Amino acid sequence: MTEAIRISAPLDDAAIEKLRAGDRVLISGVMYTARDAAHKRLIELLNAGKELPLDLKGQIIYYVGPTPEKPGEVIGSAGPTTSGRMDAYTPRLIELGLKGMVGKGARNKEVRDSIIAHKAVYMAAVGGAAALIRRSIKKAEIIAYEDLGPEAIRRLEVVDFPAIVVNDVYGGDLFLQGVEKFRRVS
Amino acid sequence: MKQVSVKDITKKVRDLCISAACDLEPDVASAIRSALDKEESVLGKEVLSQIVENFEIAGREHLPMCQDTGISVFFVEIGREVLLDGSLEDAINEGVRQGYKEGYLRKSVCHPLKRVNTGDNTPAIIHTSIVEGGKVKIKIAPKGAGSENMSRLKMLKPAEGVEGIKAFVVETVKDAGGNPCPPIVLGVGIGGSFEKCAILAKKALLRPIGTQNPDSDLNSLEQELLGKINDLGIGPMGFGGRTTALAVHIEASPCHIASLPVAVNIQCHAGRHKEIEI
Numbered sequence: 382m383t384e385a386i387r388i389s390a391p392l393d394d395a396a397i398e399k400l401r402a403g404d405r406v407l408i409s410g411v412m413y414t415a416r417d418a419a420h421k422r423l424i425e426l427l428n429a430g431k432e433l434p435l436d437l438k439g440q441i442i443y444y445v446g447p448t449p450e451k452p453g454e455v456i457g458s459a460g461p462t463t464s465g466r467m468d469a470y471t472p473r474l475i476e477l478g479l480k481g482m483v484g485k486g487a488r489n490k491e492v493r494d495s496i497i498a499h500k501a502v503y504m505a506a507v508g509g510a511a512a513l514i515r516r517s518i519k520k521a522e523i524i525a526y527e528d529l530g531p532e533a534i535r536r537l538e539v540v541d542f543p544a545i546v547v548n549d550v551y552g553g554d555l556f557l558q559g560v561e562k563f564r565r566v567s
Numbered sequence: 568m569k570q571v572s573v574k575d576i577t578k579k580v581r582d583l584c585i586s587a588a589c590d591l592e593p594d595v596a597s598a599i600r601s602a603l604d605k606e607e608s609v610l611g612k613e614v615l616s617q618i619v620e621n622f623e624i625a626g627r628e629h630l631p632m633c634q635d636t637g638i639s640v641f642f643v644e645i646g647r648e649v650l651l652d653g654s655l656e657d658a659i660n661e662g663v664r665q666g667y668k669e670g671y672l673r674k675s676v677c678h679p680l681k682r683v684n685t686g687d688n689t690p691a692i693i694h695t696s697i698v699e700g701g702k703v704k705i706k707i708a709p710k711g712a713g714s715e716n717m718s719r720l721k722m723l724k725p726a727e728g729v730e731g732i733k734a735f736v737v738e739t740v741k742d743a744g745g746n747p748c749p750p751i752v753l754g755v756g757i758g759g760s761f762e763k764c765a766i767l768a769k770k771a772l773l774r775p776i777g778t779q780n781p782d783s784d785l786n787s788l789e790q791e792l793l794g795k796i797n798d799l800g801i802g803p804m805g806f807g808g809r810t811t812a813l814a815v816h817i818e819a820s821p822c823h824i825a826s827l828p829v830a831v832n833i834q835c836h837a838g839r840h841k842e843i844e845i
Contacts, residue, residue, distance in 0.1 A: 403610065403806075418682065448631045448673040457671055458631040463713050463746050485713070485804065486746035507614050507804055508713060508748035509837045512630040513621040530684060531634075531673050543617070545610065545806065555610075556745055559807025563608060563800030 385543070391439030392480040397502050400546045402553030406504060408542040412441045412483065416462055418532040419525070420470040427473065434525035435534065437474055441481035446531035447521075448511075456521040456537075460511030461485040464503070468492050475499045483544050487556050496548050504544040505555075517542040568650045569701035571845055573658035576651075576703065579843055580662025583707045584639060585670035587841045588631040591622040594775040595752075595813070595838040602750055602803075602810040611808025615750075618803070618836055633837045636672040637709030639663045639691040642770065646700035659705075660689045675712070694766060706773055706842040714751060714835040717743035720765055723827040732757060732829050733792060739831045740796050740812065745805015748835035752776065753796070753815045756830040758822035768832035771816035773840050780817060789815045803836075813838075 388396050390410035400406065413435060415423070423433055444464050448457030464484030471482065472495040480501050482488075485508040488496075496503055506514055520538035527533050547555045599622075603615040625632035641659055645651075651658075667674055667688040674688045698704075719739045723731045736755055743751075756767030780786040792815045802808020813836070822828060 405610075405613065446634060446673065446675075448634050448636060449671045451671050457673070458625070458634045460634050462635070463716070465746065485748065487744055487805070505745070505804065505806075507617045507621075508745075509633045509835055510617045510621040511634040512625040512628065512632055513617055515630070516624075531675075545613075555807075556805050559608070559610065559802060560744075560800045560805070561807070563802055563807045563809060565798035565800065566795070 390441045390481065392441060392502070393439060394500050397480060397500055397550055400502050400549050401551070402546050402549050402555040402558060404546040406544050406546060408441070408544060409540045410538070412443045412537045412539055412542070414443050414445050414535040414537060416444050416446050416532050417466055418529050419534050420467050422526060424470050424473060438478035439480050441483060442474070442479060443537065444482070444484035448531070456515060456518050458511035459515050459518060460509055461506040464488060471495065475501050488548060493548050493554065497550055497552055500550050502546060502550065503548040505547045506544045514542065569646070569648050570650050570652060571703050573651055573653035573655065575845060576655065576658040576705070577662040577665065579705065579845060580659050580707070581666040581669070583705065583841050583843060584663055584666025584672065584709070587707050587709050587839045588636045588670065588672050589629050590626050591632060591837065592775070592840060594777055595836070596622060598776045598813040599750065599836060602813060606803065606808055606810050608802050608806065608808030610806040611803040611810060614803035614806060615810070631672055633711060634673055635675060635711035635713065636667070637711045637839070638676055639688060640708045640710050640769065641691055641693045642706040642708070642773065643693060643695045644698045644704040645695060646702045647697050648701035649703055655695070656693060659691050659693055663687070663689050663691045703845045704842060705845070706840065708769070708773055708840045711835055711837070714747035714833040717747040718830070718832045720761070720828070720830040722761065723829055725825065725827045727827065729788070731827070733795065735829055736792055736831050737795050737799070740801070740833070741799055743833060744801060747833045748837070749801055749805060750803055750810045750813045750836050752813050752834040752838050753792070754832040754834065755815065755817045756832070757817060757819040759820040759828060760822065760826070761828055763820060764828040764830040765832070767818040767820060768830035771818040772832055772834045772838070774816045776814045776838070782819070785817045785819060789817055
């Protein structure tokens with residue numbers, strides 16, 4: 382297997398352009414967590430013409446709702462949740478400068494088109510590998526919506542967070558390409 | 568009569584919630600390891616080895632293997648000679664409350680419309696049955712939403728028959744793609760009524776992987792479906808590969824002459840299930 386590509390977050394266009402569907406990546410830097418409830422609130426703020434609690438430019442959002450951390454620990458188990466539930470909100474955030482998403486499962490056409498149009502990237506982490514992924518998270522701090530508990534927005538500092546590129550800026554889609562290779566039925 | 572204390576049930580349920588989240592049962596662990604040996608896809612192998620490493624870390628460090636520690640589903644068999652000294656439902660819910668708090672598990676249960684978290688992972692989903700004897704058997708199967716959301720139920724026409732069942736099961740897995748965290752286990756309920764087939768499908772998931780269905784017709788249907796599903800090429804996490812499902816388990820029950828209910832309950836690779844007897 383080819384070596385994993387190391388990328389740093391926040392992301393810039395040059396780094397994104399190097400990524401292709403199927404590449405393994407190790408992300409180091411800053412990521413923000415948000416899932417269903419946080420996305421809903423962000424979009425409600427935008428609809429009301431208000432400012433978001435974070436600047437999305439260049440950032441990666443990781444779709445995760447971690448388990449509570451034990452006393453003295455940084456974070457609990459923290460694997461990806463199903464990204465498709467965020468599809469309704471994502472294009473709007475990409476327009477505001479969001480550059481990367483990490484989750485699991487496929488995205489809809491609107492998100493895939495938006496990724497191409499605005500130079501973004503969608504990556505998948507291994508669903509259920511929550512205790513393993515946790516090891517790459519070195520710092521976690523709630524920056525908004527503490528009342529949402531596991532769904533609060535957290536700022537994470539990560540080192541060598543393992544992910545796989547699913548949708549790249551060239552229209553590549555790992556789910557289509559990968560399954561095509563191994564399908565034995567029409 | 569045999570007296571069983573509900574306090575004892577609460578304590579056992581508390582411990583079961585925590586151990587189910589952290590320690591993968593040997594049947595699932597060995598099925599994943601053997602899938603890793605056989606997988607041909609490079610990315611598929613990478614995914615499976617991360618999954619193995621993950622459940623090893625979780626078991627060793629007493630961490631939840633998945634952050635989605637699920638909604639708590641119980642199948643409870645109560646011996647007809649058992650006398651309980653309080654409410655079974657309250658005892659189980661109290662065990663869940665304590666287990667999810669003290670085990671640092673994620674509370675993932677909310678009001679269906681207001682979406683406000685209940686804060687303690689209750690109420691649990693509890694299926695009870697009265698059996699012979701003087702014991703209480705409690706099976707727990709915490710269920711994450713990633714795979715549960717991809718599950719389906721369909722009332723087929725009897726004319727659609729076995730072919731219709733096969734087509735529905737395979738289509739359900741195909742449409743689910745990488746969402747339910749493959750490699751998956753499939754619980755299929757055939758027959759009964761609308762609600763009965765769903766419960767059969769859930770129950771089928773509790774059968775240990777690698778055990779034969781005692782009904783030889785269902786056993787061969789399970790093998791045929793497993794082959795068809797793995798021919799889809801979805802593979803670990805949907806990245807393409809040979810291992811889409813680890814097993815297909817079927818439970819069947821007689822149904823109305825005009826009906827053919829079929830339910831497909833999908834379980835992710837973190838097939839958590841534990842049982843104890845009191």
